[in-house]
Amino acid sequence: MSAIDDMLHFNKGVVRLYPGIESKAPPRKRLAIVACMDARIVPATHLGIQVGDAHIIRNAGGRVAEAIRSLALSQVLLGTEEVAVIHHTDCGLLAPSEDAVRAAFLARGIDPGGLDLLTFSDLDRSLLDDIALYRSSPLLRQDIPVRGLIFDVATSRLSEVDAGALGR
Amino acid sequence: MSAIDDMLHFNKGVVRLYPGIESKAPPRKRLAIVACMDARIVPATHLGIQVGDAHIIRNAGGRVAEAIRSLALSQVLLGTEEVAVIHHTDCGLLAPSEDAVRAAFLARGIDPGGLDLLTFSDLDRSLLDDIALYRSSPLLRQDIPVRGLIFDVATSRLSEVDAGALGR
Numbered sequence: 199m200s201a202i203d204d205m206l207h208f209n210k211g212v213v214r215l216y217p218g219i220e221s222k223a224p225p226r227k228r229l230a231i232v233a234c235m236d237a238r239i240v241p242a243t244h245l246g247i248q249v250g251d252a253h254i255i256r257n258a259g260g261r262v263a264e265a266i267r268s269l270a271l272s273q274v275l276l277g278t279e280e281v282a283v284i285h286h287t288d289c290g291l292l293a294p295s296e297d298a299v300r301a302a303f304l305a306r307g308i309d310p311g312g313l314d315l316l317t318f319s320d321l322d323r324s325l326l327d328d329i330a331l332y333r334s335s336p337l338l339r340q341d342i343p344v345r346g347l348i349f350d351v352a353t354s355r356l357s358e359v360d361a362g363a364l365g366r
Numbered sequence: 367m368s369a370i371d372d373m374l375h376f377n378k379g380v381v382r383l384y385p386g387i388e389s390k391a392p393p394r395k396r397l398a399i400v401a402c403m404d405a406r407i408v409p410a411t412h413l414g415i416q417v418g419d420a421h422i423i424r425n426a427g428g429r430v431a432e433a434i435r436s437l438a439l440s441q442v443l444l445g446t447e448e449v450a451v452i453h454h455t456d457c458g459l460l461a462p463s464e465d466a467v468r469a470a471f472l473a474r475g476i477d478p479g480g481l482d483l484l485t486f487s488d489l490d491r492s493l494l495d496d497i498a499l500y501r502s503s504p505l506l507r508q509d510i511p512v513r514g515l516i517f518d519v520a521t522s523r524l525s526e527v528d529a530g531a532l533g534r
Contacts (some may be wrong), residue, residue: 201397201420202450202513208414211522217412218520222456225405229369235421242410243384246376249411252369256424258436263391267481268403268426270387274471275458282370283516288390290443303442308505313435337476345370352386355375 219250224277227251230269232328233284234260234291238351245356253278259291260284261316262328270337279342283328284356286349290316292324321348325359383508393444395419398437400496401452402428402459406519413524427459428452429484447510450487451496452491452524454517458530460492460508461485489516491526 199207229252233239241247241254253276255268260268262283268332272278293299301365303310318324332344346359367375376390379529397420400504401407409415409422423433430437430451440446464485471478493514501514514527 201395201448201528202511202515203477205450206395206524209412209522212412212414213521213523216522218518218522219406220456220520222458226521227369227372227456229373230403235423235440237418237420237422238387240410240415240417242408243417244377244380245373246380247373247408248382250405251409252405254405254424254428256422256436256473257433258423258439264432264435264484265425267432267469267483269469270401270478271426271458271483272480273368274474274476275467278458280369282373285405287390290390290439291420299439299443306442306469308438308442310438310505313505315435315439315440322468337393337478337481342371343368347374350386352388353381353385354377354384357383 216249225250225252228277228279229282229356230272230278231282232254232260232262232265232288234258234289236286236289238287239250239349244349244354247351258351259316259318261286261317262331266335266337273339274346281332281344283325283344284347285321285325286351287321288321288351290314292319293317294319322359326361329361370391381492384417393418396445396447397450398423398440399452400430400433400437400448402426402454402457404454404457404519407454407517410518415448426485427457427486428490431484432501434503434505441507447509449500449512450515451493451512452517453493453516454519455489456519459483459485460487462487480514492525494529497529
């Protein structure tokens with residue numbers, strides 16, 4: 199059975215257990231999370247995010263550069279008022295250089311061309327860079343908290359990065 | 367307490383319950399999911415996706431146009447071999463026109479400028495368009511299944527869209 203068939207099968211049982219939420223109301227926690235797509239992060243399990251709680255935006259690395267459209271829509275259409283950016287230890291994008299990751303593409307016969315892979319070489323720095331990028335966007339609310347967090351995949355621990363360190 | 371403080375507090379209890387996964391191995395199900403950021407979709411609850419199972423890429427609408435970098439990295443670096451694209455009923459991007467959503471930005475004093483908001487006016491069509499976009503990308507694996515699914519937020523039911531309908 200393919201993983202997708204597996205998922206459809208699992209979902210059949212769910213329909214009887216959980217009533218849906220029809221309303222397009224703002225998320226209960228008025229929170230938007232930007233996190234890495236990594237399989238080892240499960241917001242429901244690790245962060246207590248339940249149905250209706252928060253918008254979850256995820257991409258490779260949890261990069262804000264690729265989350266601006268979604269964050270803007272989250273804020274303008276659905277009134278979220280807090281942003282958490284979550285990067286994590288042992289991330290696939292945590293590489294000595296963008297070229298190192300680019301080489302993996304070329305080895306597969308895929309030319310990434312001008313695609314910015316958004317790799318990074320320092321975890322704290324990538325978070326601070328992403329918060330700075332958020333803070334420079336005219337599309338996003340600047341009157342709300344935007345906080346950077348690191349998820350440790352080896353311990354499941356979430357910790358906050360001091361945004362005051364941005365100027366270091 | 368802010369939603370982020372709430373999340374950090376919840377996580378303190380988790381650290382004792384769940385051992386982390388240190389290895390950057392491929393996701394157990396070798397699956398990558400592209401889904402909307404909507405708060406009413408929780409992959410763990412609705413799709414049975416547990417820690418280590420799958421890459422989860424999420425953005426406003428669950429649009430493939432914004433997921434190509436992440437999908438490529440998922441396939442090249444971490445060997446995923448199946449792709450599920452999940453859009454849903456009552457989506458904020460399901461609008462009569464892009465201008466209708468653009469008006470909500472302008473009403474807030476935000477000029478979205480040239481930003482493509484990636485709205486859509488037909489749910490089946492948006493999925494088929496996204497699968498077609500995937501199939502046209504030289505960055506992505508074309509030898510694996512890519513399937514389109516609709517999540518009904520009112521019933522929690524996941525159903526598949528017939529990709530054969532693409533030519534209609």
